[in-house]
Amino acid sequence: MLCAALSWPLLAARVLATPPPLPAEHLTVERLPPRSPHWVYIYDEAFDNEIDARVYLFDGDRYRRLGQIGAGFYTSLNLSPDGGTTAVATTYFARGSRGTRVDVVEFTDNTTLTVTREILVPAKRALSVTSLFNLAYSADGRLLYAAYMTPAASFGVLDPAAGTVLGEIDTAGCVEVIPSGHYRVSSICESGRLLTVTLDAQGHELTRAMSEPFFDADQDPVFVQGIPTTRGVVFLSFLGEVHDIDFSGAQPEFGAPWSLVSAAEKGHWRPGAYQVGAIHRELGRLYVPMHEGGEGTHKDGGTEIWVYDLASHRRLARWPLKVHGLAPVVAVQVSQDPAPILFATTDKTADLAVLDALTGQLRHIEKHVGQSPWMLLNP
C-alpha cells in the first residue's frame, strides 16, 4: 500500500508526459504538384524482365520520385509538344509473358499519371532499343508517328485526339520518324541519306524526297539517338562527328560536319551511350558522354561529360564522372530553363546523377533509381 502511494506520482507524471495518440488517417491518392522544368521522365527498359518496362517521374530539385507510368515491352515513348501527355507505344501479351500480341499506344495525363486514352495499332511496331524518334508528335501535336518494323520498315500515322490510326507509310527500308513542319517525317537510310515524306492533315502521303548522303554507314555511322535543336536535330557519329541538320525548311539542310575530338583524340576518345547527347536549346550547349575506347565500344557509356558551344564548336568543359563514384553514363538529358540541370544515368548500377548544367557541379546521386535507365525525357 505504501509502495503504491509512493509510486502514484511517478505514474501520474508518466501519464502526463505521454503524447496524445496519433489521429486516424484517411487514405488518399497523392496529387502531383505544379509541373517543374526540373522534372525528368526516366525510361527504364527493365532489361532483365523486359515485359515490365516503366517510366519514372523524378523531381530534380527535391530528389524524389513523383510517380510511375507503365511501359510494357520494347517501348517507344515521347512527350506531347505541350508536355501535358506521355505517349507510350508498347506491346502486351494476353497471358503475361506469352499469348496473343497486342500493340497499343497509351496516352497518360501528366498531371495525374493516369492513362486517359489508347489507340490499338497493327502488330508491326519496331521492337527495338528506343530513341526519341521511334514515336514522335508533329510540332502542333495533331499527328503522332509510330515507327514500324517487321522487318520491313514503315510508320503509322495516328490521330491522338480522335484515337484513330490514319494510315501507314512505307519508308523503303529507312528507319525512325523525325518530325518537322506540317507534316513532314524524315527517316534515316542505310545509304546515309534522309527520306522525307510530306503528308496532308489526314496523314496521306503527298510527296517524298531523298537527300544526298550525309554520312557513311561503313566508315563512320551516326547514332540514331538524334538530339533536338531549335531548328532541327543533331546526329553524332561513332567517331565524334557532329551533323547539325536544319529541318525547318521543305527539305533538310545539312551543316558542315565538325568534330567533338581533336586529331590526336580521334579514334581514342569517342561518344558512346544509349542516349548519346543532350542540348540546351537556348544556350546552344551540347553535352556528350565520352569514353576512351575503340571499335565496338559505342554503347559503353561515358566516363566524362564533354560540353560544347554549338555555335562556335568550341569545347567548353570536360566533367569527369568517376571522381563522383559514377559508373559510365549511358543517358543524358538537360532541363531547358535558365538555371539548367543535367541528368545522367548509369547502366548496371542504375544511378541517376543530377549536376548543375552550367558548372558541372554534382548536386545529387540517386542510387539505383531503377534497373535499366536508358533514356531521359523532359518537357
Next chain:
Amino acid sequence: MRRLDQLFERSTRSLAQRTSRRSLLASLGQLLTGAALLPLLPMDRAGRARAAETKPRADGPESCQYWKYCAIDGFLCSCCGGTSASCPPGTTPSPISWIGTCHNAADGRDYIVSYNDCCGKSTCGTCDCTRNEGERPIYRPSRNNDLNWCMANADVNYHCTVSVILGVAEK
C-alpha cells in the same frame, strides 16, 4: 518341338518384315564406326576437377568473352538452358537474325556468325553480354543487335541469343 519351331518362325518372319539386310548392316556399321571413333573423341580429363568451379572459363561458351560473342548484345543462351548454338527447351529460334564477323584465335580464322534470338519466354535475365564489334545502328538491320529479332516469330517475346557459325569469312 513343333510349337517351338512355329514360335521361332513367326518371330523371324516378323523381324524380316520390320527390317532389311541393309538396315542391319547399317546398324552394325554404325556400331563398329562408333566404337572405332570413340577413342579418338576429345576427352576433358580435367572435367572432374573443373566441375567444382562455379566461375565459367573465360574462353568457354558461358563467358561473355567467348570468341563467337564478338557482336552480341543480349543474354547468352548457354546460361539459360541452351548452348551457344541451341535454344533452351520450350523456346523457338528466330528465323531471322543479325550477323557478325568474329575471329577465332584457336585456329586463326574469321567466321561469319549468325545471332539468332530464342523466343517465346520472357528475358532469361542471366549472363547479359554486350559486345558490339562491327555492330551498326538499326538503319543497317543485318548488323544491328538493338532489334528484337523475335519480331517475325508467332510469339515475339525475347528470351536469349545464340551464336551460330555460318562459315569462314572470305577475305
